[in-house]
Amino acid sequence: xxxxxxxxxxxxxxxxxxxxxxxxxxxxxxxxxxxxxxxxxxxxxxxxxxxxxxxxxxxxxxxxxxxxxxxxxxxxxxxxxxxxxxxxxxxxxxxxxxxxxxxxxxxxxxxxxxxxxxxxxxxxxxxxxxxxxxxxxxxxxxxxxxxxxxxxxxxxxxxxxxxxxxxxxxxxxxxxxxxxxxxxxxxxxxxxxxxxxxxxxxxxxxxxxxxxxxxxxxxxxxxxxxxxxxxxxxxx
Numbered sequence: 001x002x003x004x005x006x007x008x009x010x011x012x013x014x015x016x017x018x019x020x021x022x023x024x025x026x027x028x029x030x031x032x033x034x035x036x037x038x039x040x041x042x043x044x045x046x047x048x049x050x051x052x053x054x055x056x057x058x059x060x061x062x063x064x065x066x067x068x069x070x071x072x073x074x075x076x077x078x079x080x081x082x083x084x085x086x087x088x089x090x091x092x093x094x095x096x097x098x099x100x101x102x103x104x105x106x107x108x109x110x111x112x113x114x115x116x117x118x119x120x121x122x123x124x125x126x127x128x129x130x131x132x133x134x135x136x137x138x139x140x141x142x143x144x145x146x147x148x149x150x151x152x153x154x155x156x157x158x159x160x161x162x163x164x165x166x167x168x169x170x171x172x173x174x175x176x177x178x179x180x181x182x183x184x185x186x187x188x189x190x191x192x193x194x195x196x197x198x199x200x201x202x203x204x205x206x207x208x209x210x211x212x213x214x215x216x217x218x219x220x221x222x223x224x225x226x227x228x229x230x231x232x233x234x235x236x
Contacts, residue, residue, distance in 0.1 A: 053187075056198070056201050072127060072132075072134055072150060079126075079127075085196050094119050095138065111228060112137070113211055117223065137149040145191070146188075148198075149186055151181065154174050155208075155226075156224035159223070171221065177209060177210070178208060180206070182204070184204055185201055188201075204234055205234075205236045206228060209226055211223035
């Protein structure tokens with residue numbers, strides 16, 4: 001009988017030691033399985049195209065000849081000091097002035113362009129157009145939507161006015177008035193969640209016309225431009 005008790009005692013001790021070993025192993029596995037994983041870092045290449053808008057890929061981007069429409073449009077919208085999203089920028093102030101009108105043209109205008117007499121020097125300097133062949137025209141469709149037209153087509157030479165606001169030198173449009181100018185790119189810009197954003201761009205043409213000036217006689221200087229209301233998508 002004593003032998004049997006001894007065998008049982010030894011068996012119990014072996015079983016107890018075995019259970020302890022199993023418990024330790026289980027604890028060890030549980031500990032490592034819940035420990036935070038070693039972080040892995042991967043560099044994901046991001047192209048500028050990921051942030052562009054519908055149709056922007058069709059815009060000329062040749063820096064050599066000064067026809068980077070994408071860069072110009074981006075600056076007009078997002079320049080930290082001068083863009084549409086900078087509330088007190090020169091651009092926004094001039095847009096407000098054009099909308100409000102002045103003496104003799106109280107109804108205001110619905111456009112602002114880089115070819116203007118009174119704002120052209122500042123706009124050209126701000127957006128680097130002096131050394132480029134680009135022109136832009138912003139049409140105010142509503143408080144939350146603008147049409148931004150850009151073109152690299154040579155528009156011609158402006159005329160001149162005298163001290164009484166009368167034309168003293170005729171303008172010389174490169175494209176006869178009423179004839180189509182192509183290509184012109186129309187970019188729809190909308191205010192979304194309080195921020196101006198380019199939405200889409202299409203290529204088209206518009207009819208040659210004088211720029212509407214900030215004076216009672218809108219075409220006194222005869223500044224070559226185009227009529228944004230005649231813009232048509234496609235080729236003439």
